[in-house]
Amino acid sequence: MVAAKSIYKRYSFLWMLVPALAIYTMLIAYPFVSSLALSFFKWPGIGPKEYVGLANYKNVLTGYMSREFYRALGHNVIFFILSWLTGIIPGLIFALFLSAGIWGTNFFKTLFFIPNTLSIVIVGFLWSLLLNPQWGFINQALKIVGLGVLAKPWLGDTTLALPTIILVNAWRSMGFFILTFLAGIVGIDREMFEAARIDGANEWQIITKIIVPQLIPIIGTLTILKVIWSFNVFDIVFAMEGTQAGPAGSTDVLGTLFYRIAFGGLGSSDVGMGLGATVVTLIFLIVFPISIIYVYLVEKRTKAG
């Protein structure tokens, strides 16, 4: 009795951890496990659940849903590759520009970051007005500068729509990449530059032999984030092409496919919470190993100071 009391007293501070732990467990940890479990059931959302084993996975991976699934998965892969190329590389280049000590650097930094503070759906709506085929500013501007042939129905063309959405996404997130790289460049020990100059290195060599290698960990982290974001993309496609991810499904990603199956109904070959949970679990299986690496890197870097 006395011992129990003293243990209670000794660990009485633990109650302060309870709210965070309880909310997190109830609304994050438990739902993840529960979602996994749900993927083995057939269930329209109400009424009894029917255990179907791996049938949902079979339907998605090799059965009647597989065509839609692989098409969406392919679009996610394209999203990752193109958004990496249009995000990481120009982000690094502009960060180098901003590190050159040119007039107005702070002004540019702030300005470049503005789009990143805006809601993705709102950015999507704004650009769908700008890209509108009848009126759209972009087409009008192309005509004025004599490039009228390039005026296209950007969001209505099955080959152009996805790259257009990716570019709009790049427009919004560029500031984030620029400033993250810039923070990395500023953190590099300046003495390394001086030492290299004494050894006769030119500025180009300083960039390629010192700065870029020093930025590899940041490039790695940003690449991982890009993977996680690319496989979870939803808002921008929804805003610019709707739940059907038109034209003719040419911008359909796993996020919109999942939404239709679990919540939308319309236009999907099947509806259901179990099938939806299956798609989500598959997304999770793709993203999870990469996420583990991310946590490991972040932990390591924090420990290193």
Place this chain on the structure above:
Amino acid sequence: MLKLNSLQKSIILILLVVWALVNIFPLGVMFISGFKTTREIFMDPFGLPKKWTFNSYVKAWHVANFAAYFKNSIIVSLVSIVLILFVSSMGAYVLARFDFPGRRLIYLYIIAGLVLPVRLAIIPIFLLIRSFRLNDTLFALFLVYTAGGISFSTFLLVNFFENIPVDLEDAARIDGAGVFRIYWQINLPLLRPALATVTIFNFIRVWNDFFFPLIFIDTDAKKTIPLGIQNFFGEFDIQWDLLFGALNIAIIPIIIFFLILSRQFIAGLTEGAIK
């Protein structure tokens, strides 16, 4: 940093200006079009409005439930952020300052959430909220946003605690202060810089979120700005002055807020991902 000649500097400056224009141009078009009539928007897309009119703003504000959207966005952001700050800082305090069996494991369990995209668990979350009869209420959003903010906030605060000297606490403990009072009176004020980062990171996340209101909210009067604007676009397809007015109402406040606190914003959002 880099030593460049003036030609190189000029080229770089030109490229920076070009990219600046690419950033400003869409926002400028949006801003100016908000003062035009639909007719002017179509006839003279690049010109300035002949007469600057606030009509589109007034119409958008009244036709759509914008006053309600705004109020809801503010309430949801405020409540969620207060909850996140309180819950995470208490948890971080315990994890950073006390030793107990399983401490390390609990910490890892919580920061695992850094990389679990919450929306992947949306079906069970939806069912849970529905079983509490909280769907179509702002409470659903408070809960989801608070839960989604705990991992990052706790992680950042635990790290920050390492910079706060323990001596101050020992002195207070000798004076007989309880654990909660030490946390509240001594540590919380010292945590302020980290709390600011947590606030801004979560503010942007919550204020801009579209997905959870889309799942949980049906009643128009309970929508937040990103969800409200979505219906607006469906309904007023041809009244472009209204569309631009609505976009301006949604975007301008956040840009002004950002310009006032740009340093904190940039730190909050980039640290959020990289730190």
